[in-house]
Amino acid sequence: MSLRVSRRTVLAGLAAGIVGTAIGLRLYYWPGGDVTREAKRLAGILRHPDSAVWLGRLYLDEKPREADVALLVRLIDAARGPALPPVTPAADEALRADLNERIRNDFIYGNTVAVDGWLLSLTEARLCALVSLLRNAEPGSAA
């Protein structure tokens, strides 16, 4: 018995593959540099990483699909416009102000999430999740 595949099915499969690959590349190759550097820069805003790790783990327990550094970076940066400026202290303050605005808007527009019962902005919860994932990825991490 031979398996017959229609031309339409082949074309649809090719199209799906191309779109999927494009999304993957978009997630993996960040336009302003590599995604790990961007992730570390965002995570660096949080100066109490131990607290962020705990909160991040709790968030990811509820949202396991977001347990991906590239995805989290993209979600946090989604509404922040073009690539970030070079890494300087002044730029970090600009990043903090930018995140403040995101957090404020999250509360205004109801983009909040309960983490251990605390109502947090999605942006700050994802920042914590990012810190948590990066901690896991460190050499010697138990996770």
Add this chain to the structure above:
Amino acid sequence: MIEDARRLSEDTLIETDLAIIGAGAAGITIARELAGTDMRICLLESGGLEFEQDTQNLYDGENGGRWYFPLDTCRLRYFGGSTNHWGGWCRPLTPIDFEARDWVPYSGWPITRADLDPYYERAQTVTETGPFRYDATAFWEEQTGAKMLPLSLGLITTTFFQYSPPTRFGTRYRKDIEQATNVRALLHATVTEIETSETGAEVTGLRVATLGGPSFRVRAHRYILATGAIENPRLLLQSNRTQPAGVGNTHDLVGRFFMEHPHVPGVAGMVTSRPEAFNAAYTQHLSLADSIVHAALIPTDALLRRERLQQAVFTIGVMGVYTAENLAGEAPADQQRARDIFNLQRDLDPPRTTDHPPAGYNDWPPAGALGANCTFGCACEQAPNPDSRVTLSDERDALGLPRARLDWRLSEADKLSLNRIVRAVADEFGAQGLGRVRPALSDDGNWPEQTIGGYHHMGTTRMADSPELGVVDANCKVHGVANLYIAGSSVFTTGGASNPTLTIVALALRLADHLRTRSS
């Protein structure tokens, strides 16, 4: 003049112009207002000048609904009434509280806040509180020299409580009653029955008893029932000699619509890295030159209207402060997550502003405080519910009278409204960088077990223009009874979220004015 009714002769008949039943905040206020007029007044008080257990026992009753305080401990039965254990919290109902809101069943007073404003102003003096300025943030900023919270989303706003010393009406105004030549106050005089004509259209007299002493009668031109929102319906219902359903109860409304202000201790937690933003007015009673104030949070009218919510009020209690010293050590296990939230907030939120008083202003925030762990207290509005009610028990008191039975009921809608307002506080605080909030309520309509009342009994002889919707009219006269009035929080149509005493006094002043006008 104040006398002990136990010294009267059996079957004495006292004839007077106005009989006031109950010497609490309402009864004493009306008697004082009418002192010095040509009206003869008889003020009847079940208790003495001090607490007496046997009289207090007359308040014992049954609780049949959700948990409520024992009925003999949530009010006081002696001269001055429950002001003898009053906490002194004062705040008027807000204008929207008087409105008919189509999302709150049975809402809508027949009077407006503007109608009561002149009496609220006078009630400030009676309760020994400051200026009649409750929602005037700029005024209190000027008085305190401190900025109030920057709340700009239009979800919640700052309001102010004022504190009465608290005024113990029985002590503070006893001399006024003693010296009033037209007022005869009788102690230990428990009214056991309101007698009416055969049709029930007129009160013809009061039967009065004393514990172990004489019984007597009082006959007046007009009568005021002012014994609180549990005893008022009790006395009306038990006065059923000519009217089997009780006095003023043609439409089976007496005792229904019992309302409280549900309090949920620790309704939400809050952590802030900006303790200076919460100036001392939010965290403690602030003593000013002529008033004591405390800032609180309420939903805006816009939020209430847009999302069809009921009233609520929140106060902030400080559980502890974060300092460099205590942050250096490990947090107790049950406080670790709050500390994590604090750390997150101080990493992310905007830097502190400088437009607040320096640390130490009225001892808040304490020197070295980097943040605070707080809890919200709340009182909220319960929508009028005819099934939440006071009825008569099968048990009887020492005078042979049926005891009161309370069936307090809250609805899912009441709870869901509170849930939403707590979320609004969380959104406003988060957006302004003021703190992060942890609501302690479940998302459903179930009230937590620890929900209690505030000793605020309201609604059981409610005010409405129509006798089919209320027991008293806009002048507090009982529908269908020519000469019987009711004073006190039992006439509240809705309860808002404000402590009731100031409104009780304002309504009493208004009733006194009404009677004075009619008399003249």
